Amino acid sequence: MTQKAAIIGGGVIGGGWAARFLLNGWDVAVFDTDPEAQRKIGEVIANARRSLPALYDKALPGEGTLSFHDDLTSAVANADWVQESIPERLGLKHKVLGGLSELAPGKAIIGSSTSGFKPSELNEKGARAIVAHPFNPVYLLPLVELVGDPVATQPAADILRDIGMFPLVLRKEIDAHIADRLLEAVWRESLWLVKDGVATTEEIDEAIRMAFGIRWAQMGLFETYRIAGGEAGMKHFMAQFGPALKWPWTKLMDVPEFTDELVDLIAGQSDAQSGHLSIRELERLRDDNLVGMIRALKKTGSGAGDVIATHEAALEHPSAPDLPVTAKRQIPQSWTDYNGHMNEAHYLEAAAAATDRFMEMIGADADYIASGKSYFTTENHIRYLDEMLAGEQLTITTQVLKGEGKKLHLFHMLHGDKGTITATAETFLLHVDLNTRSSCMPTDEVLEKLTAFAEKHAGLPMPEGAGRYVGQRS
Template identity: 75%
Template sequence: MKTAAIIGGGVIGGGWAARFLLNGWNVRVFDPDPDAERKISEVLANARRSLPSLYDKALPPEGALTFHADMAEAVADAAWIQESVPERLELKHKIHAQIQAHAPADAVIGSSTSGFKPSELNAEGARAVVAHPFNPVYLLPLVELVGDAGTCAQASDLLRDVGMYPLTVRKEIDAHIADRLLEAVWREGLWLIKDGICTTEELDESIRMGFGLRWAQMGLFETYRIAGGEAGMKHFMAQFGPALEWPWTKLMDVPEFTDELVDLIAGQSDAQSGHMPIRDLERLRDDNLVGMMRALKKSGSGAGGVITAHEAILPTPEAVDLPVTVSRPVPQSWTDYNGHMNEAHYTEASAQATDRFMELIGCDADYIAAGGSYFTVENHVRFLDELHAGDALTITTQVLTGEGKKMHLFHRLFGPEGQLAATVETLLLHMDLNARGTSLPSDAVADQLASYAAAHAGLPLPEGAGRHVGQRG
C-alpha cells in the first residue's frame, strides 16, 4: 500500500487527501492548523458520499489517515508528497526546503500552485513539479503537470492509478493552461457585472444553461469545429475570425478592485446562494458532477472516459462457487423521491451482474465483437429490502441451468449489513449477432458455463426461484 503525504490541509489539500485515501493509499497530513483534522474530515465525508458513486465497481479499501506535527514523520517513505499551502512564494520556499530535507529520493513532490512556475518554486534548491488540480480534487480528474519530464512521467502513472487525468504542459507559463482560460472569463465577468449588464446569478446562468454543458463533453475547439458545419474548423474561423477585431471584450483591461465592486459582487453572490450552508452547496455541486460525469461515462466522452479507464484497472472479486459479480456503492442517481433505490436500478444492477458473469465464462468484449452474445428474454425481480445512496451493494450469481442456447441465472442482491435486498431470476438465450437469431455458444463458452452449472447443481434451489408475479407464500 502506497503512502501520500499532504502538506497543507485546506480545501485543496483535503481534496488530495480524499482522492488518495479513497483509492487505497495511506495518507499522512501535515498542517499546523488546529482545525485541520475537522476540516479534512468534512471534506472526506463529502468525498465518501460522491466519489464511489461514479463507479460501477468498488474502489479499493480505504487506506489509513493520520495527522502529524513533524514534517520528517509525515513524508517518511511517501511515494507522493503534495504541497498545498497558500500562494505565497516565500512560504512555499520555506515549506519545500523542509520537504527536501526529509523526502525519499524517489518520491514525487508536487505543488498545487495555480500560478507559480517550477523555476520559481525550485529557485532555492527544491525539486518540485507543478501538480495543479481542480476543486473538488476527489471528483474532477484534471491535474496540470509542469516541470521535469521524467518526474512528470512518473507522476502521470501514479495519478492515473487514482483515477485522475494528468495533462503535461509543454512549456512553463504563468497560470498554466486552464487558469489562463478561467482568468479571461473571470475578467470579462467582472466588467459585465460592474457595468450593470448582468448580475452574478445571470452570468452563471449564461454558462450553465449554454456553453458550459458543451464544454463539459467537447471543450472549446471541438465545439467550434461543429459550429463550422460540414466545412469544419476552417469555415468557422473564416466566418467568425473577423470578430476578434471587434470591440467585444475588455480582456486587456481590468476593472479596479474597489470596495464598491467587491461589495456589489459579494452582495449579489449572497443573494444568489447565501441561503445554503457551504457544505450543502458542496454536496449539491458533487451530486450534479456525479450525474453529469456518469452520463459522460456512457459515451466515454470527457471525464467519463477517465472514469471508464480507471474502473478497468480496479480489482474485480475472484470467481468462487457463487461468484461475486457486483461489488459497488449505490449512486445518488439511482434513488427516487422516496429516498431509496428505484426499482429500475435493481434490474440495472442485476444486468451488471449478468454482464460480469458473461465475462467469467468467456463471453467478453472480444467474444461479442466476434458476433456472439447472450440476450435477456425474461426477468423476475423480488424487492425485499430498501437500499439507499452510498449503501454497499454486493451481488452473487448462481447458475440454475446452463446448456444449449439457454443460460438461467439467479442473482442475490445484498445490502451493507449483508441483508438480502432483492433477488433477480433471469433467463438468457445465446445469439448470433450477425444473423440476429439464436445459436449455440462457442465450445469454450459452453464448457465454462457447464462447469459453473455442475458446481452449482448441488446447491439447494434458491428461495423465490420459479415464482411468478402475485404468487402467495
C-alpha cells in the same frame, strides 16, 4: 504493497487530495497546523465517500489509513508522493518545499498545487518540486496540470492515472499554466459585466451553465467551434468569425479596480444568489450534479467520463468463491427516488450488470459479442425484500440454476451493507447469433466454462425465491 501520500496543507485542495488518494487505497498522512484540520478534512472526505464511488460500476480499492501529524518529518516518512497545498505566497512555498525536499525520501514525487507559480520559481531556492495543479473538487474532477522536469512528471503521470485522474503535461512552463489562464479571461470579463451593470452574478452563471458550460464539458473549446463551422469545418469557422477578433468585444487587458464598492456589489449579489444554502449543502449539490454529468459522459466515452471508464476497466473484479461476486459498487444518489431509497428500475440495472459480468466470466465478453454471438435476456423476475439507500455498498452474488446448450438461467442475490439479501433477480437468457438474430449454440470455449459453473452450483440448494412468479403466495 500499500503506497503512501503525504498531504502538506489541509485546506479545500489539500483535503481533496487526501480524499482522492485515500479512496484509491493509499495511506494518507496529513500535516496542517490548523487546530480544525481534522474536522475540515473529515468533512471533505465524507463528501468524497458519498460521491466518488458513485462514478463507478465497480468497487474502488479498500480505503487506506488516514493519519494526522504535527511535524513534517513523520508526515513524509516513507512517502511515495508528497503534495504541498499551502497558500500562494512564494516565500512560504520556498521555505516549505525546501524542507520537504530534504526530508522526503528520494523516490518521492514532490508536487505543488500552485495555480500560478512556475517550477523554476518554486525551485529557485534549491527545492525539487513539480507543479501538480488540480481542480476543485480534487476527488471528482480528473484534470491535473503537470509542469516540470520530465524525469519527475512522467512517473507522476502514471501514478495519477492509477488513481483515476487525467494528467496534462505542459510543453513549457508559463504563469498560471493552461486552465487558469482560460478561467482568468472569463473571470475578468465577468467582473466588468457586473461592475458596468450589464448582468448580475446569477445571470452570468446562468449564461455559462445553460449553454457553453455543458458543451465544454464534453467537447472543450476547439472541437465545439469546429462543429460551429458546419460541414466546412474549422477553416470556415475561422474565416467567418476571425474578423470579430478585432472588434472591441473584450476588456481582457483592462482590469476593473478592486474597490470596496465592487467587492460589496459582487458579494451581495452572490449572497442573494445562493446564500440560502450552506457551503456543505452547495458542495453536495455540486458533487451530485458532477456525478450525474460525468456518468453520462462515461456512457459515451467523452471528456471526464472517458477517464472514469478507463480507470474502472483497470480496477480488479472481486474474487470468485462458490457463488461468484458479479457486482460490487456503491449506490449513487441518482439511483434513489422520492421515497429516499433505491428506485426499483435500478435493481434491474444492477442485476443486468451482474449478468454482463457473468457473461465475461464465461468468455462471452466484448470480443465475443463483436464476433457475432451473445446472450439475450428473455425473462426477468425481481423480488424487492428490503430498502437500499444512497451510499450503501451493493454486492451481488450469482448462482447458475441452468447452463446447458443455448440456455442460461441465473439467480442474482443483491446484498446490502448488513450482508443480508435485499433483493433477488432471476433471469433467463438464450444464446443468439447476432447476424441471424436467432438462437444458436455457444462456442465450445464458452460452453465449457458455463458447464463448469453449472456443475459446481448443481450441488447447492435451490435459493429461496427461485421459480416464483408475480402474485404467488409465500
